[in-house]
Amino acid sequence: MISDFLVHHPSGPFFELSEDEWKQAVAKYKSLNDDADVNYIRRTATASINIETDAYFDNDKILSQFERLFQMLEFKQEYKNNQIEIIVDNARTHTAKAYSLHNFGKNIGTRCPVKQIEYIDENGAIKVIDCYFQRGETKHKSKGLVELCKDLGIQLPDKAKLKEIHEILSTHRASVSKCK
Incomplete structure (x- = not known):
């Protein structure tokens, strides 16, 4: 299962920092490099889990993914002087399913x-x-x-x-x- 941020910007379609932006972000927010229950693709806020082995995307994991995004946003040079709007699509009945x-x-x-x-x-x-x-x-x-x-x-x-x-x-x- 993957949770991602789509971007409506010429640099899109997915949010990602450049190598230099990433180095600056990690220098300020060391936790960006920490291992967590969620697998992050390096230099992104894209998160993935394996349903059969990992915990599900619960509220805490979703909030920590947003925190990661917000920490990284200030370093994205192409977004400077742009208004940022975030639209969330998360079904309230979306829960873990352990069967087919x-x-x-x-x-x-x-x-x-x-x-x-x-x-x-x-x-x-x-x-x-x-x-x-x-x-x-x-x-x-x-x-x-x-x-x-x-x-x-x-x-x-x-x-x-x-x-x-x-x-x-x-x-x-x-x-x-x-x-x-």
């Missing part, structure tokens, strides 16, 4: 990588969906995507194919959420 819809089976008792799916609904409430039945004759069996759709209030077309279910679920809030 392709890892789920279609029917009851098929493959299921997680016990629960946690997501934030359209009203901002946290919802938790069990991926395994809790009682009855199917107790401890995975629900499969068809049953999970029912739990999520998604009406599937009759005889929906697995690929079609993936497409329908890919736009639901639960498909971009945390799992347990």
Whole structure:
């Protein structure tokens, strides 16, 4: 996953300091050279993480990335005497996802990588969906995507194919959420 700053300037499209500007910035802000949880491309505020191994871009990491950008901006000579406006695009429902819809089976008792799916609904409430039945004759069996759709209030077309279910679920809030 990469977090970057696009620039609407002839020097763009991405923010980067020259070697000389970088040396000046590091002389004033030594922390620019520090290793952190986030991998920065040298002389930039471009950050990357590996979802499977690194922590997610949480608020603290995003704020530290902005702090890095602000420290570096004063040294960007091409931006002198320019007005700088920063527009942020960060979906409020964008959360860590540790599974893929392709890892789920279609029917009851098929493959299921997680016990629960946690997501934030359209009203901002946290919802938790069990991926395994809790009682009855199917107790401890995975629900499969068809049953999970029912739990999520998604009406599937009759005889929906697995690929079609993936497409329908890919736009639901639960498909971009945390799992347990």
